[in-house]
Amino acid sequence: MASKILTLNQISVKGLDRLPRETYEIASEFGTPDAIMLRSHKLKNEEIADSVIAIARAGAGTNNIPVADCTARGIPVFNTPGANANAVKELVAVGMLLGSRGVIEGIDYVHTLGDVTDEAELNKTLEAQKKQFKGSELVGKTLGVVGLGAIGSMVAEMALTLGMEVIGYDPALSVEAAWRLSSRVRKADALASLFARSDYITLHLPVLESTRGLVNAELLAAMKPDACVLNFARQQIVDDEAMIAALDAGQLRKYITDFPAPALIGRKDVILMPHIGASTDEAEENCAVMAADQLRDFIENGNIKNSVNFPTLQLEHVTGCRLAIANENVPKILGSVLAILADRDINVIDMLNKSRDEIAYNLIDIEGTLSDEVLQEMRALEGVINVRLIGDCACDLPS
Numbered sequence: 001m002a003s004k005i006l007t008l009n010q011i012s013v014k015g016l017d018r019l020p021r022e023t024y025e026i027a028s029e030f031g032t033p034d035a036i037m038l039r040s041h042k043l044k045n046e047e048i049a050d051s052v053i054a055i056a057r058a059g060a061g062t063n064n065i066p067v068a069d070c071t072a073r074g075i076p077v078f079n080t081p082g083a084n085a086n087a088v089k090e091l092v093a094v095g096m097l098l099g100s101r102g103v104i105e106g107i108d109y110v111h112t113l114g115d116v117t118d119e120a121e122l123n124k125t126l127e128a129q130k131k132q133f134k135g136s137e138l139v140g141k142t143l144g145v146v147g148l149g150a151i152g153s154m155v156a157e158m159a160l161t162l163g164m165e166v167i168g169y170d171p172a173l174s175v176e177a178a179w180r181l182s183s184r185v186r187k188a189d190a191l192a193s194l195f196a197r198s199d200y201i202t203l204h205l206p207v208l209e210s211t212r213g214l215v216n217a218e219l220l221a222a223m224k225p226d227a228c229v230l231n232f233a234r235q236q237i238v239d240d241e242a243m244i245a246a247l248d249a250g251q252l253r254k255y256i257t258d259f260p261a262p263a264l265i266g267r268k269d270v271i272l273m274p275h276i277g278a279s280t281d282e283a284e285e286n287c288a289v290m291a292a293d294q295l296r297d298f299i300e301n302g303n304i305k306n307s308v309n310f311p312t313l314q315l316e317h318v319t320g321c322r323l324a325i326a327n328e329n330v331p332k333i334l335g336s337v338l339a340i341l342a343d344r345d346i347n348v349i350d351m352l353n354k355s356r357d358e359i360a361y362n363l364i365d366i367e368g369t370l371s372d373e374v375l376q377e378m379r380a381l382e383g384v385i386n387v388r389l390i391g392d393c394a395c396d397l398p399s
């Protein structure tokens with residue numbers, strides 16, 4: 001039977017084409033979908049049907065998904081780290097240049113001269129007025145990068161090639177991300193010191209309970225008065241009220257953000273973009289392809305890569321039946337599952353078990369097959385959240 005994939009945003013066709021139509025049905029409406037693919041759609045727990053076994057976010061941020069509810073329901077949530085990083089990096093370059101030069105003001109000014117028909121007069125006026133739009137160069141300035149993951153590390157590298165000094169702050173930096181980072185990026189031990197030393201500050205961290213309102217009045221007060229803040233991460237990371245007060249008080253020069261709030265609209269000291277950080281053909285394709293590949297590998301093999309709530313787990317599936325079991329991360333559950341198999345003389349060929357915080361996930365390859373009754377017995381074990389039978393099995397799969 002084909003797996004039903006519910007799409008809640010427009011997903012690039014290049015990605016959807018990774019899901020063969022002989023085995024996947026894709027639509028924007030399904031009563032009982034097997035999986036959901038989405039981008040920025042704000043997904044509510046009630047919208048997730050009981051039939052859903054996985055959710056794939058074609059993008060980095062998963063704050064639009066009720067991840068904790070999904071974990072409790074044994075639903076892995078996937079994202080696509082790095083797949084849109086270059087698009088965001090390039091827009092940060094645009095943001096810094098718009099913040100450093102009178103580009104927007106200059107363009108707006110030229111459009112006010114529509115009534116001037118004489119070319120010589122137009123040129124004279126432009127030459128006389130252009131001093132209003134003078135800016136400064138990025139070379140030699142200091143960029144503070146908050147969050148040095150996929151995007152932050154690329155932004156840091158780009159800034160170095162533009163001749164900027166780069167300071168970074170990331171208390172949760174992964175080893176992999178640290179390897180990617182240029183040794184020329186200096187480490188700030190505290191956020192306040194990064195804010196005090198930087199001419200441009202760019203945010204590339206997720207919105208979490210710990211990062212909500214991170215950029216607050218205190219940090220903004222520590223800034224150089226000529227500095228700019230760039231927010232291509234998420235609105236909630238910046239306290240907008242504090243930002244407006246700081247702009248009013250001249251504590252910074254400009255706020256450049258991909259996340260406009262009503263109170264920011266119309267101000268001359270802000271540059272607002274409509275959440276277009278990842279809006280390039282390339283990023284949309286990369287994200288959709290990665291999301292679809294990860295989803296397919298989970299549906300067909302139970303493998304997990306780039307999940308934000310489940311452990312990474314990959315086990316080569318050669319042949320036969322595979323059990324995929326999600327359970328609470330407490331002792332004895334795996335033992336009880338294996339005892340059920342042993343009681344039926346079912347041989348385990350290969351298995352892998354991993355845990356992450358409160359969830360554990362197991363792939364168990366078995367010889368032969370399992371009846372629906374045995375599956376029900378496993379599902380009834382205390383702490384087992386869901387059990388799925390994958391592969392070449394004789395029995396029908398209850399969802």
Ligand SMILES: NC(=O)c1ccc[n+]([C@@H]2O[C@H](COP(=O)([O-])OP(=O)(O)OC[C@H]3O[C@@H](n4cnc5c(N)ncnc54)[C@H](O)[C@@H]3O)[C@@H](O)[C@H]2O)c1
Pocket residue numbers: 059060061062081082084085088146147148149150151152169170171172173174177204205206207210211232233234258275276277278279
């Ligand atoms: N504007 C857009 O369209 C757009 C596009 C892509 C991503 N984003 C946003 O950017 C964020 C980052 O994306 P990414 O792909 O670089 O993710 P990533 O996971 O590769 O990197 C995030 C980094 O933030 C760090 N971090 C976590 N808490 C921190 C803290 N308190 N202070 C400093 N650093 C901290 C992590 O250690 C990690 O290295 C996403 O979560 C998303 O919200 C926005």
Ligand SMILES: O=C(O)CC[C@@H](O)C(=O)O
Pocket residue numbers: 039040058059060061062084275277278279
């Ligand atoms: O899908 C988008 O357009 C935005 C994605 C972006 O916010 C992300 O977190 O990856």
